[in-house]
Amino acid sequence: MTRQGIIEPRLSSPATIIPGVGGKKSQALEKLGVFTLEDMFYFMPFRYEDRRFPKPLCGLKPGKTEGAIAYVQDIVKRGNQTEAVIFDDTGTARVRWFTDKIAGFVREGMRLAVYGQISNYYIEPQFTHPEFEILAVNQPPTIIGIVLPIYPANSDLTQRILRKFVNTALNDYAEKCLQEFLPSRILQRYGMMSLCEAVRQVHNPDDEKKFIRARNRLSFDELFLLQAGVMMRRKSYASKYHAKHLTPGKLFTLFTENLPFTMTDAQLNATHEILSDMAGDMPMNRLLQGDVGSGKTLVAECAMIAACDSGVQAAFMAPTEILAQQHYMTLTKSLAPLGINIALLTGSLKASERRKILDGLADGSINIAVGTHALFSENVKFHDLALVIADEQHRFGVMQRVKLAEKGTAPHVLAMTATPIPRTLVMSIYGGLEVSTINELPPGRKPVRTISLTPPEYSRVYDMIREQVHEGRQAYWVCPLIEESDDSDLHSVKEAYDNLRGIMPELRISFIHGRLSPDEKAGIMHEFSSGKIDVLVCTVVVEVGVDVPNASMIVIQDAGRFGLSQLHQLRGRVGRGEAESVCVLLENAEISPAGHERVSAMVQISDGFELAEVDLIQRGPGEVCGIRQHGVNEFRVADLVRDEKILYLARDEAELTLKDDPELEHEPELRQEIFRRLGGVLELATAS
Numbered sequence: 001m002t003r004q005g006i007i008e009p010r011l012s013s014p015a016t017i018i019p020g021v022g023g024k025k026s027q028a029l030e031k032l033g034v035f036t037l038e039d040m041f042y043f044m045p046f047r048y049e050d051r052r053f054p055k056p057l058c059g060l061k062p063g064k065t066e067g068a069i070a071y072v073q074d075i076v077k078r079g080n081q082t083e084a085v086i087f088d089d090t091g092t093a094r095v096r097w098f099t100d101k102i103a104g105f106v107r108e109g110m111r112l113a114v115y116g117q118i119s120n121y122y123i124e125p126q127f128t129h130p131e132f133e134i135l136a137v138n139q140p141p142t143i144i145g146i147v148l149p150i151y152p153a154n155s156d157l158t159q160r161i162l163r164k165f166v167n168t169a170l171n172d173y174a175e176k177c178l179q180e181f182l183p184s185r186i187l188q189r190y191g192m193m194s195l196c197e198a199v200r201q202v203h204n205p206d207d208e209k210k211f212i213r214a215r216n217r218l219s220f221d222e223l224f225l226l227q228a229g230v231m232m233r234r235k236s237y238a239s240k241y242h243a244k245h246l247t248p249g250k251l252f253t254l255f256t257e258n259l260p261f262t263m264t265d266a267q268l269n270a271t272h273e274i275l276s277d278m279a280g281d282m283p284m285n286r287l288l289q290g291d292v293g294s295g296k297t298l299v300a301e302c303a304m305i306a307a308c309d310s311g312v313q314a315a316f317m318a319p320t321e322i323l324a325q326q327h328y329m330t331l332t333k334s335l336a337p338l339g340i341n342i343a344l345l346t347g348s349l350k351a352s353e354r355r356k357i358l359d360g361l362a363d364g365s366i367n368i369a370v371g372t373h374a375l376f377s378e379n380v381k382f383h384d385l386a387l388v389i390a391d392e393q394h395r396f397g398v399m400q401r402v403k404l405a406e407k408g409t410a411p412h413v414l415a416m417t418a419t420p421i422p423r424t425l426v427m428s429i430y431g432g433l434e435v436s437t438i439n440e441l442p443p444g445r446k447p448v449r450t451i452s453l454t455p456p457e458y459s460r461v462y463d464m465i466r467e468q469v470h471e472g473r474q475a476y477w478v479c480p481l482i483e484e485s486d487d488s489d490l491h492s493v494k495e496a497y498d499n500l501r502g503i504m505p506e507l508r509i510s511f512i513h514g515r516l517s518p519d520e521k522a523g524i525m526h527e528f529s530s531g532k533i534d535v536l537v538c539t540v541v542v543e544v545g546v547d548v549p550n551a552s553m554i555v556i557q558d559a560g561r562f563g564l565s566q567l568h569q570l571r572g573r574v575g576r577g578e579a580e581s582v583c584v585l586l587e588n589a590e591i592s593p594a595g596h597e598r599v600s601a602m603v604q605i606s607d608g609f610e611l612a613e614v615d616l617i618q619r620g621p622g623e624v625c626g627i628r629q630h631g632v633n634e635f636r637v638a639d640l641v642r643d644e645k646i647l648y649l650a651r652d653e654a655e656l657t658l659k660d661d662p663e664l665e666h667e668p669e670l671r672q673e674i675f676r677r678l679g680g681v682l683e684l685a686t687a688s
């Protein structure tokens with residue numbers, strides 16, 4: 001009995017349904033990410049070879065890679081090689097294989113398809129170690145006469161086997177499994193290829209035109225389904241919940257009238273956009289983007305004060321304890337005088353302190369809760385939480401936001417990030433998310449001068465530090481990230497600290513790392529911000545959000561190991577005060593080419609958005625802002641840089657499709673496909 005006879009094939013059927021896939025081969029496929037029939041259909045070639053036009057033997061050109069169909073005139077074993085002469089109507093050619101096995105089964109008179117590099121053997125053309133297949137008289141070749149897909153293979157799976165598996169899947173199951181789901185309206189408007197045809201064509205394209213049409217179709221699918229899915233979830237959420245209307249009042253006026261400086265136009269703009277969201281019926285879902293140092297905290301404060309004015313609670317989440325501490329101090333300084341009650345909730349509180357804060361949150365006497373993820377542990381109950389702000393939001397996963405959002409009925413959510421997410425990504429991942437951008441820095445800021453030093457030049461850095469300290473400024477010294485373990489952090493910090501102490505014994509040097517208790521960390525940060533430490537040796541614990549305006553220099557050791565956005569974040573620790581600031585990137589002798597590219601980009605580019613685009617191109621979209629964290633798989637076909645136009649098109653079509661039929665009642669196939677592909681993500685996200 002055939003295996004097909006037992007199970008009805010579906011996209012989710014295991015790849016082992018394909019004859020020949022099993023045991024070792026199926027394990028090897030799994031390593032390539034192929035578990036199901038669907039994975040097999042969408043297992044994309046990473047390049048193609050145009051082998052469409054085989055040559056007559058007299059037309060073979062040395063130096064080129066060519067294909068031909070010919071007969072074997074003569075074949076012999078020579079040492080551990082095989083040599084043959086082949087002929088067709090137009091002439092002869094030689095073939096040399098670097099193995100003696102071929103002579104065992106290729107015989108004189110056989111008809112062969114060969115494909116390989118041509119060189120000159122005296123005056124005759126020679127195929128050097130070509131691919132080949134033996135053909136019966138009228139049998140068409142499979143390795144030439146086509147555009148050949150080249151798959152990401154591994155040692156257990158040759159190209160030949162992969163091609164065979166893919167083609168078997170296509171021949172036996174594609175028709176049955178790849179049911180059209182796009183509305184015919186869309187298919188017709190763009191003259192799109194059918195799904196089944198598109199999948200066939202990306203594997204075995206007839207020509208370049210068809211290939212592009214096929215790829216565009218599949219890329220459209222991914223971008224369209226994702227955006228439609230996200231829009232559906234937004235709509236159903238909005239129709240279920242009504243948000244509280246929050247409006248600024250007395251406290252807000254008092255606060256803004258007494259600011260020690262004028263807000264930048266960009267800050268005013270962003271504040272305005274946020275406040276008008278908060279005054280509406282729909283829960284706000286907004287991302288505030290602004291380069292490091294652009295003053296996002298102040299905008300967040302404005303939003304929180306409007307919440308206090310409206311008699312509800314706000315929560316302000318930060319990704320690290322240090323940052324939560326710092327926000328707590330900033331808020332206490334500026335808001336406590338207005339009579340606003342602020343509490344800090346982190347994981348390291350004593351039980352009694354924690355109890356007190358939990359009570360205050362539950363009875364509503366605490367207006368603003370600042371904290372880390374401890375804010376959304378089970379037993380934290382709010383009296384009336386209506387605004388949630390997540391600082392440095394690229395560090396939060398969807399799950400965390402969902403959990404916090406669940407604590408209010410339909411709280412307004414503001415996420416803030418200094419890692420500017422390129423527009424295309426924002427759109428595709430966050431769908432209905434609104435974006436505000438702070439595109440200017442407070443006046444008087446000078447760009448941070450950035451230089452890189454190679455090992456022979458390192459000694460310059462010490463003079464630079466002395467100079468800064470001499471002028472009353474302070475410096476960060478950031479240690480390389482060895483592994484994600486606290487142990488190696490500790491080690492590299494200690495080493496750098498001892499080294500610097502040896503070189504500059506006259507300076508006040510101290511260190512901070514992940515192993516210290518939150519209290520110790522807070523203590524050291526406090527000493528640093530009050531100017532009692534000249535040089536702070538640290539790990540990336542200072543990466544996000546720390547604000548010490550008097551620090552005017554940052555040295556990053558082994559800078560090639562850090563990612564671009566991380567480097568930019570680190571650089572953002574300086575350039576916050578009046579003084580001209582400098583960022584020194586130390587290049588290790590073993591720096592990788594990619595690392596060197598990142599360092600060069602940092603030296604040349606100061607704008608965070610521009611760097612983010614570079615990052616997108618260098619690393620590809622999947623990595624840039626941890627899409628995986630958001631539960632969205634990487635695209636298999638779509639490329640957000642290449643397919644930007646398709647992305648916009650897909651968004652417009654998704655909007656149009658959902659406008660009259662928000663639940664897709666008239667497009668059941670489409671609805672089903674959206675839930676099939678994005679089910680988990682959508683369910684999870686409906687709560688957010």
Ligand code: ADP
Nearest residue numbers: 261262263264292293294295296297298442547
């Ligand atoms: P980020 O956007 O990186 O979170 P912060 O909110 O920490 O930036 O602000 C950086 C620094 O700029 C803080 O010291 C803050 O007090 C100051 N700042 C914010 N807005 C202004 C402004 N309009 N004029 C002058 N200084 C400002």
Ligand code: MG
Nearest residue numbers: 296297391545
């Ligand atoms: Mg900040």
